[in-house]
Each structure stands twice: as C-alpha cells, then as structure tokens.
Amino acid sequence: MSAVVFYLATIVNYFFIYNILAWGLNIQFGYAGILDFTYITFMAVGAYVAGVTSLGPPQPGTGVVYILGWHLPFPIPILLGGLAAAALGLVVGLLAINRLRSDYLAIVTLSVGIILYSLVGNLTNLFDGFDGLVGVPEPLNGQVHLGVNTYTIFYMAVTGAVMVLLWFVAQRLLRSPLGRTMRAIREDVDVAEAFGKNTFRIRLWAMVIGCFYAGVGGALLVGFVGAFSPDGWSTLETFIIWAILLIGGRGNNWGSVLGSFLVVAVLSEATRYLPAIPNNAFLEPALRNMVIGAGLIVVLRFRPQGLLPERKANFSEVRTAAPGLEASHAD
Amino acid sequence: MSILWLSIGFGFVTASVLALASVGLSLQFGVTNYVNFAYGSFLTLGAYFAWTTLTGGHLPLWLAIVIGALGVGVVGVLSDRIVFRSFTRSGFPLFYLLIVSFGLSLILGNVVQGVWGPSPQFFAVVSQFPLHIGPFLLTPAQLVIIGVAGVSMVGVHLLLTRTRLGKAMRAMSDNPALAQVSGIDINRVTTWAWFISGTLAGLAGIALAISTASFEPAFGENFLFIIFAAVIVGGIGQPYGAMLGAVLIGMVTEVSAAFIDPAYSTDLAFVVLIIMLLLRPQGLIPAQGKA
Numbered sequence: 001m002s003a004v005v006f007y008l009a010t011i012v013n014y015f016f017i018y019n020i021l022a023w024g025l026n027i028q029f030g031y032a033g034i035l036d037f038t039y040i041t042f043m044a045v046g047a048y049v050a051g052v053t054s055l056g057p058p059q060p061g062t063g064v065v066y067i068l069g070w071h072l073p074f075p076i077p078i079l080l081g082g083l084a085a086a087a088l089g090l091v092v093g094l095l096a097i098n099r100l101r102s103d104y105l106a107i108v109t110l111s112v113g114i115i116l117y118s119l120v121g122n123l124t125n126l127f128d129g130f131d132g133l134v135g136v137p138e139p140l141n142g143q144v145h146l147g148v149n150t151y152t153i154f155y156m157a158v159t160g161a162v163m164v165l166l167w168f169v170a171q172r173l174l175r176s177p178l179g180r181t182m183r184a185i186r187e188d189v190d191v192a193e194a195f196g197k198n199t200f201r202i203r204l205w206a207m208v209i210g211c212f213y214a215g216v217g218g219a220l221l222v223g224f225v226g227a228f229s230p231d232g233w234s235t236l237e238t239f240i241i242w243a244i245l246l247i248g249g250r251g252n253n254w255g256s257v258l259g260s261f262l263v264v265a266v267l268s269e270a271t272r273y274l275p276a277i278p279n280n281a282f283l284e285p286a287l288r289n290m291v292i293g294a295g296l297i298v299v300l301r302f303r304p305q306g307l308l309p310e311r312k313a314n315f316s317e318v319r320t321a322a323p324g325l326e327a328s329h330a331d
Numbered sequence: 332m333s334i335l336w337l338s339i340g341f342g343f344v345t346a347s348v349l350a351l352a353s354v355g356l357s358l359q360f361g362v363t364n365y366v367n368f369a370y371g372s373f374l375t376l377g378a379y380f381a382w383t384t385l386t387g388g389h390l391p392l393w394l395a396i397v398i399g400a401l402g403v404g405v406v407g408v409l410s411d412r413i414v415f416r417s418f419t420r421s422g423f424p425l426f427y428l429l430i431v432s433f434g435l436s437l438i439l440g441n442v443v444q445g446v447w448g449p450s451p452q453f454f455a456v457v458s459q460f461p462l463h464i465g466p467f468l469l470t471p472a473q474l475v476i477i478g479v480a481g482v483s484m485v486g487v488h489l490l491l492t493r494t495r496l497g498k499a500m501r502a503m504s505d506n507p508a509l510a511q512v513s514g515i516d517i518n519r520v521t522t523w524a525w526f527i528s529g530t531l532a533g534l535a536g537i538a539l540a541i542s543t544a545s546f547e548p549a550f551g552e553n554f555l556f557i558i559f560a561a562v563i564v565g566g567i568g569q570p571y572g573a574m575l576g577a578v579l580i581g582m583v584t585e586v587s588a589a590f591i592d593p594a595y596s597t598d599l600a601f602v603v604l605i606i607m608l609l610l611r612p613q614g615l616i617p618a619q620g621k622a
Contacts, residue, residue: 033426035426035429035430037368037433095605095608095609096608102425102426102429103365103366103425103429104563104608104612106366106368106429107366107556107559107563108604108605108608110368110555110556110559111556111559111560111601111604112601114553114555114556114601115556115598115601118594118597118598119598122594122595235437235552236437239433239434239437242430242433243434246430282444282445282448282449283445285441285444286441286442286444286445287441287445289437289438289440289441290437290438290441290442290445292437293434293435293437293438293441294434294438296430296434297414297431297434297435300418300423300427300430300431301417301418304423304427
C-alpha cells in the first residue's frame with residue numbers, strides 16, 4: 001500500500017466529513033437563514049461525546065481525565081455525538097432564535113462558542129481540558145484488525161456510507177413541506193407568519209437538524225484522527241465551513257460538495273507550492289487563512305449566490321397573473 | 332472587605348477598557364447599521380502597532396499610544412473603503428456584511444500572526460508599584476487608562492452633542508434616508524464614523540494589553556464577546572448605553588472575581604448577556620429601530 005494511496009484516502013475522508021458538515025450548515029443557513037457563527041462548537045460536542053463514549057474508562061496514572069468512558073461499539077457513539085450536538089443546538093436555539101435580528105443571533109452564537117471553548121479548556125474533568133482526548137479507538141477496527149494504511153481506506157467506506165445516508169435526508173428535507181417553509185421564512189419571516197406558520201419552531205428544527213449533522217461529522221472526525229482538543233475547533237474552523245457553504249452556493253447541497261472539494265484542495269494542497277519563506281514559520285499557515293478569507297469576500301462580492309446557485313422554484317404562471325410579486329430579499 | 336474594594340478598583344480599569352471599546356463599536360453600528368465582527372482584530376492591531384512603535388521605534392509611550400490608535404483608525408477607514416463600501420453601495424442584504432466582517436477578522440488576525448508571530452508580547456510599563464488611592468490600589472498605568480477613557484468619553488459626548496459631524500451621526504443613526512435628503516453627506520460621515528470607531532478600538536486594545544500584562548494575536552477576538560455583552564446590555568447603537576453597559580459588565584466581571592474562581596469571571600459577562608437578551612433584548616437605553 002503506497003504512501004500516495006494512503007494520502008489520497010486521507011483527503012477523501014476529510015472531503016466526506018466536510019460534506020456532512022457543510023450540509024448541516026446549509027440546513028441552518030441555506031434553508032432557514034440562521035446565522036450560526038459557532039457551528040464548529042457543535043461539531044466539537046459531537047467529537048467529544050463520541051470520543052468519551054467509545055473510549056474505555058480513564059486509566060489512573062496516565063493523567064488523562066474524562067467523563068463517561070462507556071466503551072460502546074460502533075455506530076452508537078456516532079449517533080450519541082449527533083444527538084448531543086442537537087441537544088446543545090436546541091438550547092442555543094431556544095435562547096437566541098426568538099424575536100432577534102440576525103446580527104443578535106450571530107453575536108449570541110459567537111459568544112456561546114467562546115464560552116464553551118474556555119469552559120471545556122478549564123474544566124479538565126470533562127474532556128481533559130486543553131490537552132484533549134487521545135487514543136480514541138478506530139470504529140470497527142476491533143472487528144476488522146487492519147493496519148493504519150488499510151484502515152484509512154476502510155474508513156472511507158464508513159464515512160461514505162454515513163455521508164450517503166445524510167445526503168438523502170438533506171435532499172428529502174429540501175423538497176419536503178418543512179424545507180419549503182424553512183426557505184419561506186428565510187425569504188420573509190413576516191409573510192410566513194401571516195400564512196400561519198410557527199416560524200420559531202420551524203427555525204428551531206433547522207437549528208437542531210443542522211447541529212445533528214455537525215455532531216455526526218465531528219464523531220466521524222474523532223474516529224478517524226483518534227484525538228481531539230480545543231485546538232481543533234477555533235473560530236477559524238467555523239469560518240472554513242462557512243467558506244465551503246458560500247463559495248459552493250448556499251441552499252444547494254451540490255454546491256456544498258463543490259465547495260468542500262475546493263476548500264479541502266486549497267487547505268491541503270495548494271499552499272505547498274508557495275515558495276518557502278525563510279525565518280518565518282508562521283507566515284505560511286497565516287497566508288493560507290488569509291487566502292480563504294479574501295477568497296470568500298471576493299466570491300461574495302462578485303458571485304453572491306455562490307458557484308452553484310440555489311435552484312429556485314419557477315412559478316411563471318403565477319408571475320404573469322400577478323406582476324410585481326417578485327420575491328424580495330430580506331436578511 | 333479590602334478585597335472587595337480592590338476588586339472594585341480593578342472594575343474601574345476593566346470598565347474603562349470596555350467603555351473605549353464598546354463606544355467605538357456602537358458608534359459605527361449606529362451609523363452603518365451592521366455589526367463589525369472584525370472589531371476584536373482592531374483591538375489586537377492597536378496593541379501591536381503601539382508595541383512596535385515603542386520597542387522598534389524607541390518613541391515615548393504616549394506617542395506610541397497615539398500612533399497605535401490613529402493607525403487602527405486608518406485601518407477602520409480602509410476596511411470600510413476597500414471591503415464594506417462595495418457591499419453596501421450595491422445594496423447587499425445584512426447577512427453578507429456580517430459574514431464579510433467575519434472574513435475580515437480572519438484576514439486581520441492572520442496578518443498579525445504572520446507579521447508578529449504567535450508568542451505573547453507585553454508592554455514594559457506593566458511592572459510598576461501600585462499606589463494607594465482611597466481604598467483602591469492601582470498602578471500609575473491603570474490610573475492613566477481610567478484617565479484616557481474618561482477624557483475619551485467626554486470627547487465622544489462633546490462630539491455627538493456640540494459638532495455638526497456628531498449631530499449628523501446621530502441623524503444617520505435615527506434615519507439614514509431622512510439624513511441623506513436633509514443634505515448630510517453620508518459618505519463623509521460614514522468615513523469619520525469608521526475612523527473614530529477604529530481609533531477607539533486601538534486605544535481599547537492598547538489599554539487592554541497594558542492592563543492584562545500580556546497580549547497575543549487572538550486576545551482582541553477573545554475579548555469581543557465581552558464588548559458585545561456591554562453593548563447589548565446598554566442598548567445596541569447607543570453610545571451612552573454602551574458606556575453604561577461597560578461600567579456594569581466591568582464591575583460584574585471584576586467584583587465577582589473576589590468570590591468565584593477568576594478563570595470563570597468573564598463567563599459571567601455572558602450570563603448577564605443572556606439574561607438581558609431574554610428579559611430586555613432592546614437594552615437598558617434602547618435605540619429606535621435597532622433591535
């Protein structure tokens with residue numbers, strides 16, 4: 001098994017996981033217009049819960065301390081990770097979604113992220129603080145007993161299967177009455193209210209489902225990487241998911257696929273061709289992040305709907321019957 | 332009892348830093364009607380500009396503070412002119428501006444990381460003997476912070492009430508369309524709002540760096556949610572509300588440190604923010620049409 005195959009399999013695993021994460025954010029923002037500026041925190045909750053439920057009890061003497069340690073078999077930890085993230089999403093949604101302008105929602109989610117970051121870091125009994133979890137068992141490797149390289153390829157099938165399942169759910173939701181109402185709320189809350197929709201409860205659903213996706217993505221990530229610490233979920237990581245969603249095209253799950261392909265390719269590949277800068281080891285990752293930030297701003301400016309725009313329903317007969325009823329863009 | 336007095340003294344220092352920061356954020360929000368999520372990076376830039384002027388340029392501290400603050404004012408104007416203005420002119424919806432400012436904070440934060448590196452820096456003025464002032468125990472640097480904040484707040488008050496520019500800002504905050512048809516040059520006022528907002532952010536960043544002993548590339552962004560708490564408690568888009576919110580949040584975070592583990596004292600700012608959002612989301616001094 002050559003190093004190239006191992007390397008490609010690693011990238012494909014990340015690509016699959018980023019797809020899941022981007023679809024979750026798409027359900028929150030692309031479907032329902034919820035500005036979640038701490039999406040990665042929900043991924044982290046999924047990763048931590050999956051980690052501590054698949055690890056055995058903490059061993060005295062190693063200095064690694066965490067809660068639970070249930071040693072549950074695949075796929076229960078992944079499910080629990082998703083549910084834990086969804087539960088946190090419900091709490092944050094109850095606090096923030098009702099009656100607030102979208103910038104308040106962004107402020108509250110961002111603050112929740114910073115608070116949870118410092119709490120997880122300081123409460124070392126919870127998930128081992130800033131040191132984080134290590135040695136999380138690889139899902140199913142207790143049964144298949146594969147080496148590192150072969151397991152990476154095997155794990156592609158695991159993430160791929162979960163991804164396909166979540167793809168169908170996201171696409172089904174998009175076309176369902178619930179998904180249609182979400183998009184109606186995104187376009188104009190007042191109109192949806194006037195049609196008798198409980199906009200608060202429907203946006204809460206979008207928040208919770210999106211967080212479930214984030215949690216599952218995080219659980220798959222921790223099974224793959226085997227370790228997780230607060231370094232893995234800074235604000236930067238939230239921004240990367242946002243960049244995937246918006247560069248690809250919000251409201252369109254295919255757009256998220258294109259976006260995660262582009263961003264993962266940029267993250268892992270493109271910057272290695274930059275000329276080496278002597279005496280400054282910090283410049284290269286910093287430049288990479290600047291490129292992602294600037295790239296997103298440029299795409300938003302010149303192609304605000306993203307590379308693959310949402311396909312909006314075409315009510316041509318309705319429009320000829322009542323001219324001037326163009327969909328307005330509310331925030 | 333003396334610990335309580337001490338913590339009230341520190342509360343004044345934190346309130347001063349917060350007042351500078353939250354009035355700057357609120358002023359720009361009032362005029363432009365969108366929140367700048369890159370504001371935390373503005374604080375970081377202020378601290379690094381002043382630090383480089385001080386250690387690299389060997390200039391006196393007061394001059395380094397002035398250069399650092401005005402430098403961030405220029406960064407504010409450039410951010411508006413290069414980035415935000417092209418979105419507002421084309422009538423992009425609100426959420427684009429929020430995401431763009433989020434992206435700008437990523438860019439600025441990484442500029443700091445790339446230029447100055449990730450390791451913490453500190454201002455050499457920190458190690459001074461504290462003075463007894465009444466029941467409080469404060470270093471000369473902390474007294475200067477309180478003084479600078481006080482002078483700045485009076486300055487902002489005079490600007491808003493006594494000058495044409497300040498009155499134009501308040502008019503734009505109340506009703507931008509009406510302000511424009513009344514003959515106010517909204518482009519010029521917006522540019523000034525960004526300059527003043529950036530300058531106050533720079534001052535706040537320097538003050539924060541001096542009062543917390545050390546600073547690193549993420550320190551402004553981590554402070555941002557405390558600024559948000561102060562601004563929302565006071566009433567978003569309201570400079571006077573921001574001052575009130577700053578005093579409240581500053582006192583809560585510092586005085587609580589006398590009773591609970593100081594590691595969690597800033598988390599209390601968040602608790603206050605949530606209670607406020609649930610009970611009175613428009614803030615203590617609400618601004619028309621902003622909540």
